[in-house]
Each structure stands twice: as structure tokens, then as C-alpha cells.
Amino acid sequence: MIAAPVLEASGLGRTFGEVVALHDVTFRVPAGQVIGLLGHNGAGKTTTIRLLNGLLAATTGGARTLGHDPWREGPAVRAATGVLTETPSLDDRMSAREAMAFWAELWGVPRAEVRSRVDELLGRFDLAGRADDRIGGYSRGMRQRLALARTLIHDPPVLFLDEPTAALDPIASIGVRDLVRSLAVGRDRTILICTHNLAEAQELCDRVIILRRGRVIADGTPAEVANSASLPTRVELEVDPQHAETGLRIARDASGSSASDLGDGRIGVEGLGRDAVPGLVAELVAAGASVYRVTPAQPTLEDAYVALYGEAES
Amino acid sequence: MNWRAIRAIVLRDLRLVVRAKAVMVPLIIVPVLFFVLFPAVAVIGVRAGGDAIEELRPLLEVLPIEITRTLGPGPLERQILVYLLEYQFATFFLIVPLMVCAVIAADSFAGEKERRTLEALLYSPTSDRELYLAKLLGPWLAAIAVSVLGWLLYAILVNVLAAGDVGRPVAISVLWMLVLGWLGPAVGALAISVLVVVSARVRGFQEAYQLGGVIVLPVVALVVGQLVGAVVLDTRLAVVLGAVVWLIAAAVLLAASRGFRRERLLRQV
Numbered sequence: 001m002i003a004a005p006v007l008e009a010s011g012l013g014r015t016f017g018e019v020v021a022l023h024d025v026t027f028r029v030p031a032g033q034v035i036g037l038l039g040h041n042g043a044g045k046t047t048t049i050r051l052l053n054g055l056l057a058a059t060t061g062g063a064r065t066l067g068h069d070p071w072r073e074g075p076a077v078r079a080a081t082g083v084l085t086e087t088p089s090l091d092d093r094m095s096a097r098e099a100m101a102f103w104a105e106l107w108g109v110p111r112a113e114v115r116s117r118v119d120e121l122l123g124r125f126d127l128a129g130r131a132d133d134r135i136g137g138y139s140r141g142m143r144q145r146l147a148l149a150r151t152l153i154h155d156p157p158v159l160f161l162d163e164p165t166a167a168l169d170p171i172a173s174i175g176v177r178d179l180v181r182s183l184a185v186g187r188d189r190t191i192l193i194c195t196h197n198l199a200e201a202q203e204l205c206d207r208v209i210i211l212r213r214g215r216v217i218a219d220g221t222p223a224e225v226a227n228s229a230s231l232p233t234r235v236e237l238e239v240d241p242q243h244a245e246t247g248l249r250i251a252r253d254a255s256g257s258s259a260s261d262l263g264d265g266r267i268g269v270e271g272l273g274r275d276a277v278p279g280l281v282a283e284l285v286a287a288g289a290s291v292y293r294v295t296p297a298q299p300t301l302e303d304a305y306v307a308l309y310g311e312a313e314s
Numbered sequence: 315m316n317w318r319a320i321r322a323i324v325l326r327d328l329r330l331v332v333r334a335k336a337v338m339v340p341l342i343i344v345p346v347l348f349f350v351l352f353p354a355v356a357v358i359g360v361r362a363g364g365d366a367i368e369e370l371r372p373l374l375e376v377l378p379i380e381i382t383r384t385l386g387p388g389p390l391e392r393q394i395l396v397y398l399l400e401y402q403f404a405t406f407f408l409i410v411p412l413m414v415c416a417v418i419a420a421d422s423f424a425g426e427k428e429r430r431t432l433e434a435l436l437y438s439p440t441s442d443r444e445l446y447l448a449k450l451l452g453p454w455l456a457a458i459a460v461s462v463l464g465w466l467l468y469a470i471l472v473n474v475l476a477a478g479d480v481g482r483p484v485a486i487s488v489l490w491m492l493v494l495g496w497l498g499p500a501v502g503a504l505a506i507s508v509l510v511v512v513s514a515r516v517r518g519f520q521e522a523y524q525l526g527g528v529i530v531l532p533v534v535a536l537v538v539g540q541l542v543g544a545v546v547l548d549t550r551l552a553v554v555l556g557a558v559v560w561l562i563a564a565a566v567l568l569a570a571s572r573g574f575r576r577e578r579l580l581r582q583v
Contacts, residue, residue: 055436055576074576075316079439089434093333094326105322106438150434 004067006031006158006190007052011061013214014047021047022214024061029207031157032188036195036205036222038305044214045194046086049160052192053078066158079107082151084161088143092136096127096146099135100153107154117153125149125179141172148179159183159191165200173200180204198302208301210308217308226304227274234270234297235277241265243289250287254280265292315447319440323448327422328456336519337421341460344413348406349464350471356398357475360391370394376543392480399472399484404493405537405547410464411457411502412533416526418453419506423513424522427582436576446574450506450567457502465494492552500559505529507566514573514582 005028012025022044029035037045050056052065054074063070070077090099100118109117122128125145135143144164151159164180165173181204184191195201201208202222210218210225218225239247244265251259251269258270272280277296284291299307331337360367367390374382374393381401385393426432435445469485476484509526516522539545547555 050580053437055580057577075439075441075444078437081437083434083437085433085437087430087433089431091330091429091431093330098329102322102326106319106440108316108318108439147434 003030005029005064006033006066007035007192008064009048009052009061010063012048012051012058012063013060014044014051014056015059020214022051022211025211025214025216026061027209027216027219029190029192031190032184034184034191034193034204034206036193036201036208037211038195038198038201038208039211040196040309042213043211045211046162047214048211049083049162049192049194053081053083053160079154080156081158081160082154082156084147084151084159084164086162086166088147090135090143090146090150092134095132095134096122096138096149097131099146100149103150103153109154121149121152126175139172141168141175144168144172144176145179148176152183157187157189159189161191161193163194163196165195165197173197177204198300198305202301210305212309217311218304222301223298225308226299226301228304228308234268235272235280236262236293236295236297237267237269237281237284237291238293239265239267239284239289239291243284243287246287247284247289250283250289251280254283316440316444319438320444320448320451323435323440323445324452324455327418327449327452330425331418331421331456334421334425337417337425340417341414345410345460345464345467348403348410349468352406353399353403353468353472354475356403357395357472357479360395360398361479363391367391367394373397373541373543377546378548381546381548386482388481395476396480396482396484399476399480400487400489401546401548402537402540403468403472403485404489404552405533405540407461407465407468407493408498408501408533408536409530411461411498412505412530414457414460415453415502415505416509416529417523418456419449419509420513420519420522420526422449422452423510424516425519427513428518432579432582436579442575443571446571449574450503450510453506453509454499454502457505458499461494461498461502465490489547489549489552492549492556493547497552497556497559500556500563501533503563503567504559507563507570510570510574511566514570514578 007029009025009027012022014022025048037048039045047056051058051063052070054070054077057071065077066080068077097118100121101114104114104117122131125148127142127146127149130138130142135146138146148164161180165176168176177200180193183189193201193204205222207220208222208225209216218228220228237247237251241264244261244267247267248259248261251267254272254276260268262268277294281291281294371390374385374397385396472484505526508529509522512526513522516525536545536547540547545551
């Protein structure tokens with residue numbers, strides 16, 4: 001039996017007046033998956049989160065979160081999800097401890113557990129030392145950690161993190177990324193991350209969906225998405241030095257003029273299609289060159305993202 | 315109804331109010347003026363007025379006979395004091411729940427938008443109706459609490475200050491109970507309803523508070539109307555006026571509830 005997906009969108013669409021924010025988006029996310037929703041500003045990432053939490057109604061298609069219709073059963077859905085909003089949404093006039101206790105009440109954490117839960121999360125997110133200070137005096141990193149702690153106050157099985165490291169300095173970003181990574185470990189928690197940071201998505205996500213103007217243009221593991229874009233492969237070859245010139249000529253013939261001599265028998269080849277690599281190696285061997293090494297430079301998610309967006313534009 | 319969540323939001327909103335100087339200053343100053351300073355000045359002024367008190371006689375002459383009767387016999391000074399403390403201050407009293415509700419509702423609705431704290435609340439496991447109710451209850455309950463405390467303070471003060479002059483308890487009457495438990499809460503609800511509508515159209519607390527301030531005009535009209543003898547807030551008027559204000563407030567709040575939907579609120583985030 002196939003387990004029901006935790007998050008599901010079927011032909012999901014949403015318009016705001018004349019603007020199409022989301023169009024015919026379909027995906028199923030099983031329990032325990034960390035999924036990245038990527039795209040430019042206005043691609044439909046935040047709208048997707050809002051639809052999956054019942055803050056917005058779908059114009060077309062439908063969504064289900066933990067088997068519930070978010071629009072009709074909003075409170076039940078939101079009781080089981082935690083959402084890190086793009087801005088931390090914290091009141092400067094409260095202390096972290098007060099804010100956490102408030103959220104615990106709001107999410108119905110059993111009264112006997114509120115204090116221990118608040119203390120545990122403040123400790124885990126490295127805020128215990130400033131727990132009774134007003135949030136107004138917190139740094140951006142501390143605010144973000146507190147907002148992240150808030151999403152866990154009721155230990156939800158589903159988390160939505162909208163730009164978790166946006167506007168943070170590199171050190172604070174690393175800290176938040178480590179926390180996000182820890183959230184997925186040891187619990188069958190499903191996490192949907194919206195981000196512009198493609199390296200972050202590649203590092204954290206089991207699967208990514210790229211949205212462009214509300215439409216899905218790629219869906220798969222980061223490696224699958226990276227390979228799905230028709231990107232030119234960068235390959236470095238190493239042949240015996242006495243055949244370097246022959247090798248360079250053959251490589252140039254195979255790939256236009258983008259092969260270069262890197263010295264010591266190493267040849268860099270740019271713009272070679274992935275499928276052309278075996279043929280090039282065969283030609284070199286046939287010409288008498290000994291091929292010691294063929295190192296393809298894997299396209300990154302960032303390469304794929306740029307290429308896919310470019311393809312979609314054209 | 316998720317009463318635990320509603321209670322949490324109400325308590326949080328009130329806690330935030332207590333910590334905002336811009337909100338707390340009017341919440342302290344206005345009740346002190348209306349419940350302590352003005353009554354004390356009135357008692358001392360009438361007592362020290364001497365012959366000048368005669369100039370207030372026309373104020374009593376235009377009153378309906380049933381009101382004049384309640385002022386009792388005795389010197390003009392006594393009648394003036396009873397009238398001011400029993401009737402005139404009952405109209406002043408209405409300004410307090412109105413102002414308390416307006417200030418807190420402005421902070422609760424427009425202030426939440428200004429501080430960019432609304433979105434997290436929208437992701438809470440509450441329904442639109444529960445969120446709306448929580449936002450209404452906070453200012454309203456605070457207004458009732460301030461009104462009751464203010465009335466206690468007022469009643470003790472005037473009965474101590476003027477005991478020797480009036481010879482009977484004042485501000486402890488059916489009229490005052492109606493003002494405290496019926497008309498005052500209605501006026502507070504009306505103020506909240508206006509602020510809900512105003513807050514949806516402005517950017518922040520100050521703007522909402524200033525625009526919502528127009529709600530004080532009907533009460534000022536009642537105060538002035540009573541001062542010039544055009545109208546007297548007696549028990550009958552308190553009952554009728556309370557019912558009318560409750561109806562208007564309920565209608566506006568019901569209409570405004572249609573705008574209090576997550577979809578619409580998201581546009582303000």
C-alpha cells in the first residue's frame with residue numbers, strides 16, 4: 001500500500017485579479033521528505049505555502065495537507081504545521097520566553113508541558129541566555145532562530161520555511177542551516193523550504209521544485225534537476241604529454257574551439273554535450289593517445305536553475 | 315470555539331498595550347482627568363463659588379421636572395453638586411470606555427499590521443471568527459475593567475469629598491449601573507467597530523487612532539447637549555441610547571467581520 005502524501009497539489013492554481021500567481025501546479029510530497037521550492041520573487045512560492053495552509057483559496061485545482069482540505073479545514077491543518085514566515089513576525093515588546101509561552105497557548109500545548117517545552121526550545125536554539133530580554137534588542141540571527149523555534153512549539157509533523165536564511169550574515173546562515181538540517185533528522189518530519197539560495201537547497205533538500213511565474217519548470221532530486229537542463233558539459237582530460245597536441249586538435253574538432261591546453265597533458269574542454277564525451281575518448285584512443293583521466297565537472301543546481309529559467313524565457 | 319487560543323490572544327494584546335508608552339499615556343491620563351481631577355475641581359469649585367454659583371441656576375431651571383425632583387430640596391449649591399456628580403459626570407464617564415477601546419483597538423488591529431506581526435497569527439490554528447472575536451474582546455474587556463475601576467475611584471472620591479454638602483450618596487444609582495453595565499460597554503463596542511473599519515484602511519496605530527477619534531463626537535454632543543439643557547441622560551435615555559448604540563455597533567461589527575478574512579488580511583501583511 002502506498003502511503004498518502006503529506007502535501008499534495010493537483011492542478012493547483014491561484015490568480016489575483018489578472019495576475020496568475022500559480023498555474024496548474026501538481027506535486028505529491030511523502031512523509032519525511034525535505035523539499036525545496038525555488039524560484040525568483042513572485043514565482044509563486046509563498047502563495048503555495050499559503051494555499052497549503054488554508055490562508056488562501058485555490059482558484060483552480062486543489063491541495064491537501066496531511067489529508068485535509070486546507071481551505072475547508074484550516075484550523076486542523078494549521079494545528080499540524082509550523083510556518084516560518086519570510087519576516088520573523090515577532091513583537092519587539094515581548095521577551096522570547098513570553099512569546100514562546102504565547103505560541104504554546106495558541107497551539108494548545110498541554111499546560112503542564114508549556115514551561116519545559118519553552119525552555120527546551122530556547123536552549124536548543126541558543127536563546128536561553130537572553131530568554132527574558134525584549135525581542136527588540138535581538139540581532140537578526142537571534143530573531144530568525146526564535147521564529148524557527150516558534151514553528152516547533154507544538155512539534156508539528158510538517159514545517160514550511162519561507163526564506164529561512166534571507167537577510168542573515170554568512171555565520172548566522174550557517175547556524176540556521178544547521179538547525180534546519182537537525183529538524184529533519186530523527187523524526188519523520190516533512191519540510192518544505194522556499195529559498196533563493198540554490199547552494200542551500202542543494203545541501204538541504206531531497207527534492208526541489210523550480211517555479212517560474214507560477215508554473216513548475218523542474219521537479220526532481222537536486223542531481224536530477226541539475227542534469228535535466230541541457231547544459232554543456234565541462235570535461236578535463238589527461239592524456240600522455242607526447243599526444244597532448246593531437247589530443248587538443250581532436251578535442252577542438254569535437255567541440256568547436258573551446259578546448260584549451262592546461263599543460264602536462266591536461267586538456268580542458270568546454271561546451272561539449274554530455275553524450276559526446278564517450279565518442280571523444282574513443283577518438284583519442286584510436287589516435288594512439290593514452291587517456292589517463294576524464295573528469296566531468298557536474299553541473300550544479302545553480303547552473304541548472306539559470307539554464308532552465310533561460311530556456312523558459314526563450 | 316477555541317477559547318484557549320482566544321484567551322491567549324486577548325492576554326497578549328493587553329500585555330503589549332501595557333508596554334507601549336504611546337498607548338498607555340492616554341489610557342492613564344483620560345481616566346485620571348475624568349474620574350479624579352474634574353470631579354474634585356467641580357466639588358471644590360462649587361463649594362468655593364460663593365455668589366457666583368447663582369450663575370449656574372439657569373442650568374437647573376431647564377431640567378425636566380422629574381430630574382429636578384431627584385436633586386432634592388436645599389441650597390442651590392447642594393442641588394448643583396448633586397446634578398453635576400449624579401448626571402453630568404455620567405456623560406463624561408462614557409468618554410472613558412470609548413477612548414480605552416479606541417486606543418487598544420487601534421494598537422491591536424492597525425498596530426499589528428505596522429509591526430508586521432500579523433502573518434504569524436494568521437498561520438495559527440484559529441478560525442477567522444475566533445481571531446476576530448479575540449481581537450474585539452481585548453479592547454472591550456479592558457474598557458470594562460478601566461470603567462469599573464474608574465467608577466469605584468470616582469464614587470469613593472466624590473462621596474468622601476462632597477458627603478457634607480450633598481447629604482446623600484451620589485453615583486451609586488440605577489443610572490450609574492446602567493451607564494457602567496449597559497451604555498458604557500455599548501459605546502466601547504461602537505468605538506471598536508469604527509476602529510476595525512478604520513484600521514483596515516490605514517498603515518499604523520497613530521493614523522488609526524487619529525481617524526478613529528471622530529467616534530468621540532457623539533459623546534461630546536451628549537455632554538454639551540446636557541450642559542445646555544437640551545438633553546439629560548436619565549435612566550430611560552440610558553436604556554434607549556444603549557440599545558441603539560448596541561444595534562449600530564453590532565451591525566458595523568457584523569459588516570466588518572466580512573472584511574476580517576485571512577485572504578483579505580494577507581494583503582495588509
